[in-house]
Amino acid sequence: MKVRAALLREVPGKWEVNEVELDPPREGEVLVRIVANGLCHSDDHFATGDIPVGHLPLCGGHEASGVVEEVGPGVRTLKPGDHVVTAFVPGCGRCRWCAGGQQNLCDNGALMLEGHQLDGSYRMHLDGEPVAQAGLVSGFAEYSVMPEYSCVPIGADMPLELASLLGCAVPTGWGSAVNAAAVRPGDVIVVMGAGGIGIAAVQGAAHAGAARVVVVEPVTSKHDLCLDLGATDVFTSVDEATELVRSLTNGQGADAAIICVGVLTSADVGAAFVRSGRPGRWSSLPQPPATRPRSTWRRSS
Ligand SMILES: [Zn+2]
Ligand SMILES: [Zn+2]
Incomplete structure (x- = not known):
């Protein structure tokens, strides 16, 4: 599907809205309709170069909330219609650290700045070229594909524009x-x-x-x-x-x-x-x- 997304194409640079191609979710991934995304100073650090970017272009945003639209094969904890807040450190719930109550140290967090998904491939593309996703999430887009592990389900009665702030700040x-x-x-x-x-x-x-x-x-x-x-x-x-x-x-x-x-x-x-x-x-x-x-x-x- 084609979606609008704010991309950083050079550093230092500016966030600019482009139309990107978004692949469907693969094993363990979900498609999320992004409702809100807070503007974190880390996004500005990416634009100024204060935080190095592993791959350009980059679709920013790691403090998002939204609604699950579609789930890929093997997804067990989410279903279409679920309201979620994103986590820029994916928490598998099963590794040594997650099992000990420290999801912030999940083994999968090693990939949070790489730009690709957990299997090493990309879901967003601009003119056929891969687009990196911030924190595997990329809330600066109308829709995004991310790991099931990057989503925390929340109650449907929680206002999504406020809930997004639970993603980082x-x-x-x-x-x-x-x-x-x-x-x-x-x-x-x-x-x-x-x-x-x-x-x-x-x-x-x-x-x-x-x-x-x-x-x-x-x-x-x-x-x-x-x-x-x-x-x-x-x-x-x-x-x-x-x-x-x-x-x-x-x-x-x-x-x-x-x-x-x-x-x-x-x-x-x-x-x-x-x-x-x-x-x-x-x-x-x-x-x-x-x-x-x-x-x-x-x-x-
Ligand atoms: Zn942040
Ligand atoms: Zn884990």
């Missing part, structure tokens, strides 16, 4: 606070940058019981939203926030600093390091849970 930010920074009740937390990821980190830190969630966000129009969603204090620069953080912690510095800025620089990391205390935790990328999930095996009596 929300779990990335929330997980940075709850898992990587391991926020504890009473903590003083600094969140640098309140974009899609940062604002989810704010909510994660508040949910985990932080006493103060101090946000540094230079765009003042975002400040009220930060306060609505869990921030206790908002500043436009790190330097402005420093005095408060030191006064709250007897000069020790924050318990954790979570860096969610658009383009990470050594200055940002240095600032976070200085503002967090001696045992402080800081994170700029989501990490696996700090502790292994507790076993759910129970002896049957």
